[in-house]
Amino acid sequence: MSGNKARLQAMRDVEAYVPPAHSFDESEAPGSVFGTNVFNQAVMQKRLPKSVYKSVMSTIEHGATLDPLVADAVASAMKDWALEKGATHYAHVFYPLTGLTAEKHDSFFEPTGDGSALAEFAGKTLVQGEPDASSFPNGGLRNTFEARGYTGWDVTSPAYVLENPNGNTLCIPTVFVSMTGEALDHKTPLLRSQQAMGEHAERILKLFGHTDTKKVVSFCGPEQEYFLVDRHFFLARPDLMNSGRTLFGAKPPKGQEFDDHYFGAIPERVLGFMMDTERELFKLGIPAKTRHNEVAPGQFEIAPMFERGNIAADHQQLLMTTFKTIAKKHGMEILFHEKPFAGVNGSGKHVNFSLGNSELGSLLVPGDNPHDNAQFLVFCAAVIRAVHKYAGLLRASVASATNDHRLGANEAPPAIISIFLGDQLADIFEQIASGPATSSKGKGHMTIGVDTLPVLPTDPGDRNRTSPFAFTGNRFEFRAPGSMQTVSGPMVTINTIMADSLDYVATALEASVAEGTDFDSAVQALLTEIITEHGAVVFNGDGYADAWPVEAEKRGLANLKTTLDALPELITPAALELFAKYKVFNEREMHSRYEIGLEQYALTIGVEARLTLEMGTTQILPAAVRHQTEVATNIAALKAAGVEADLAPLTEVSEPLGALRSALASLRSALAEEVGHSAQAEAEHARAALLPAMSAVRAASDALEELVSDDLWPLPTYQEMLYVL
Numbered sequence: 107m108s109g110n111k112a113r114l115q116a117m118r119d120v121e122a123y124v125p126p127a128h129s130f131d132e133s134e135a136p137g138s139v140f141g142t143n144v145f146n147q148a149v150m151q152k153r154l155p156k157s158v159y160k161s162v163m164s165t166i167e168h169g170a171t172l173d174p175l176v177a178d179a180v181a182s183a184m185k186d187w188a189l190e191k192g193a194t195h196y197a198h199v200f201y202p203l204t205g206l207t208a209e210k211h212d213s214f215f216e217p218t219g220d221g222s223a224l225a226e227f228a229g230k231t232l233v234q235g236e237p238d239a240s241s242f243p244n245g246g247l248r249n250t251f252e253a254r255g256y257t258g259w260d261v262t263s264p265a266y267v268l269e270n271p272n273g274n275t276l277c278i279p280t281v282f283v284s285m286t287g288e289a290l291d292h293k294t295p296l297l298r299s300q301q302a303m304g305e306h307a308e309r310i311l312k313l314f315g316h317t318d319t320k321k322v323v324s325f326c327g328p329e330q331e332y333f334l335v336d337r338h339f340f341l342a343r344p345d346l347m348n349s350g351r352t353l354f355g356a357k358p359p360k361g362q363e364f365d366d367h368y369f370g371a372i373p374e375r376v377l378g379f380m381m382d383t384e385r386e387l388f389k390l391g392i393p394a395k396t397r398h399n400e401v402a403p404g405q406f407e408i409a410p411m412f413e414r415g416n417i418a419a420d421h422q423q424l425l426m427t428t429f430k431t432i433a434k435k436h437g438m439e440i441l442f443h444e445k446p447f448a449g450v451n452g453s454g455k456h457v458n459f460s461l462g463n464s465e466l467g468s469l470l471v472p473g474d475n476p477h478d479n480a481q482f483l484v485f486c487a488a489v490i491r492a493v494h495k496y497a498g499l500l501r502a503s504v505a506s507a508t509n510d511h512r513l514g515a516n517e518a519p520p521a522i523i524s525i526f527l528g529d530q531l532a533d534i535f536e537q538i539a540s541g542p543a544t545s546s547k548g549k550g551h552m553t554i555g556v557d558t559l560p561v562l563p564t565d566p567g568d569r570n571r572t573s574p575f576a577f578t579g580n581r582f583e584f585r586a587p588g589s590m591q592t593v594s595g596p597m598v599t600i601n602t603i604m605a606d607s608l609d610y611v612a613t614a615l616e617a618s619v620a621e622g623t624d625f626d627s628a629v630q631a632l633l634t635e636i637i638t639e640h641g642a643v644v645f646n647g648d649g650y651a652d653a654w655p656v657e658a659e660k661r662g663l664a665n666l667k668t669t670l671d672a673l674p675e676l677i678t679p680a681a682l683e684l685f686a687k688y689k690v691f692n693e694r695e696m697h698s699r700y701e702i703g704l705e706q707y708a709l710t711i712g713v714e715a716r717l718t719l720e721m722g723t724t725q726i727l728p729a730a731v732r733h734q735t736e737v738a739t740n741i742a743a744l745k746a747a748g749v750e751a752d753l754a755p756l757t758e759v760s761e762p763l764g765a766l767r768s769a770l771a772s773l774r775s776a777l778a779e780e781v782g783h784s785a786q787a788e789a790e791h792a793r794a795a796l797l798p799a800m801s802a803v804r805a806a807s808d809a810l811e812e813l814v815s816d817d818l819w820p821l822p823t824y825q826e827m828l829y830v831l
């Protein structure tokens with residue numbers, strides 16, 4: 107047994123694991139806690155005067171502006187409800203561009219002057235807040251003299267009470283904007299883009315005869331992958347603690363080759379953690395649904411039911427916070443990083459996207475008559491056009507230093523954005539490209555005349571895990587987003603490029619109808635045009651194959667390999683025009699997001715580089731030197747005893763040790779280089795100088811890990827972190 111203390115402690119703890127005491131009544135009916143901490147529609151209906159309730163609902167469902175008098179009434183009911191739930195404070199929760207969740211807490215209680223305090227919560231406090239926001243990234247949108255940012259209630263996302271052993275807090279999901287109304291967060295553009303997308307989708311629905319339907323919104327079902335490690339290991343790894351990933355670590359003797367973890371039995375402690383989190387998520391109204399082991403050892407997934415885009419985004423952030431807290435309670439740490447362990451599968455956050463409303467369901471579901479299918483094909487064609495035309499923006503929406511480790515590494519989709527339609531749908535579009543479709547592949551029940559369109563089976567068809575944007579029967583699954591990312595960025599992009607495509611389609615069809623063209627023929631002609639122009643983005647083959655990048659290049663599809671290749675897509679004239687046209691971002695906002703993207707990239711790599719230098723110098727080098735000394739001492743002793751000594755073991759350790767020394771020296775000087783102050787220059791330097799210097803340090807260190815005596819090695823190994831749970 108080795109002498110590594112963290113490892114021994116972790117083993118003992120895992121052996122002695124007793125699930126934490128239940129914090130709830132065991133006789134509680136499963137599911138009965140759902141939404142108990144949410145100020146949801148049912149609560150509002152019970153507690154608000156009828157007219158107030160109606161007015162709030164019309165804001166939620168039809169996007170009407172909220173009346174200030176209504177806000178007062180809602181605030182008062184919300185406060186009473188929250189106080190009954192034990193809340194003492196309220197917080198405007200917002201989503202700054204760090205990708206994290208931020209909150210500012212205020213007490214409900216205000217002194218009355220006679221020595222007592224009264225609970226106060228006015229409509230204007232509910233609707234607007236003013237956090238001092240000067241240290242959030244703003245990419246040049248805010249000068250320090252106007253550092254103030256404003257938060258504003260997102261009426262469509264319900265308030266909730268967050269429990270804490272030391273007191274509860276009423277949380278209000280909000281947008282976060284500058285004094286001039288420019289977006290400083292992820293929620294503002296999400297709401298704006300949703301509105302734009304819905305508006306143009308409704309124009310198309312009208313043409314198909316749905317004249318009085320509910321607001322169309324986007325739906326998002328995020329699948330979250332993550333790793334769990336024992337906390338003792340985590341605390342013994344400064345790299346995991348500070349950068350979320352291991353910067354050192356030799357490949358374990360047993361990797362994921364056996365595929366024995368995927369969908370395997372969930373370890374007891376992990377299952378305990380999952381059940382605990384799910385109960386907490388239920389209380390918050392988050393519909394946690396699927397859970398299973400993922401491909402890599404120590405890797406798992408949770409997928410809540412899909413919800414309206416902005417609510418799904420809020421819930422996703424809340425889910426990550428809840429997971430972190432509860433993992434600790436079970437003696438584990440959760441890793442959301444896209445690539446915590448080199449050589450082992452990384453984690454993504456698949457964004458399942460559809461659009462629709464409660465009346466019509468998903469508009470991406472094939473119908474059971476030709477008319478509905480024509481509508482379905484029109485919405486699908488809009489997706490194809492959007493993804494082809496703005497592939498660069500989709501790529502940019504998932505670009506980060508951490509996700510760079512994953513995309514294109516033959517485990518996640520490649521950096522080339524393409525669409526998988528499945529054989530059947532691809533076949534129909536192929537036929538549409540060459541004129542009206544006449545038959546459906548294999549199934550044989552597609553009938554089409556001059557003025558009708560195919561009947562499609564709703565069978566989702568086959569799966570393709572190598573495609574970044576796959577049709578899965580009733581939605582598209584965007585598989586490139588990283589596990590650490592908020593889903594807002596990708597959702598904003600999808601909504602906006604869809605707004606553009608839907609606008610295009612609606613305009614074309616409206617014009618044809620106005621000219622007196624028969625509607626079905628107009629649809630047919632439009633579908634043919636779109637698939638002819640944009641069909642190049644459809645790819646049903648293996649996205650991991652070596653031939654694909656070559657083929658993609660022939661098709662004119664971009665392969666934006668790293669974040670720095672992808673980010674400039676945000677500020678092309680076409681992108682600026684698109685986002686301005688649909689009022690999602692003005693030019694200044696786009697430039698600010700671009701700047702922040704660069705800053706975050708440089709910051710992330712900067713931290714990793716400094717950590718690599720520090721751990722290499724103060725932990726790995728000394729361990730290797732001690733080992734070298736032991737070997738040398740042994741040789742000297744053998745020689746002194748008159749025994750012939752083999753020098754090979756000394757050379758074996760001295761070589762990588764020499765390499766480590768010189769790699770550390772190079773990294774130190776790369777970090778000391780003067781690179782100027784622009785975000786661009788710092789980001790370029792991080793990619794060109796820091797990343798290769800870090801790799802050299804790691805290579806030498808990983809070679810040493812396989813030589814140095816186990817009891818001297820300072821860091822928990824991959825073997826331990828991945829398999830001891």
Ligand code: ADP
Pocket residue numbers: 325326327328329396409410411412458459460461468580581
């Ligand atoms: P798979 O592993 O097959 O991708 P999962 O069950 O893990 O499927 O996750 C599927 C996700 O897609 C869930 O979050 C689910 O709620 C979501 N989803 C299902 N239907 C839709 C839809 N119409 N729109 C958006 N998301 C959807």
Ligand code: MG
Pocket residue numbers: 329407409
């Ligand atoms: Mg899944």
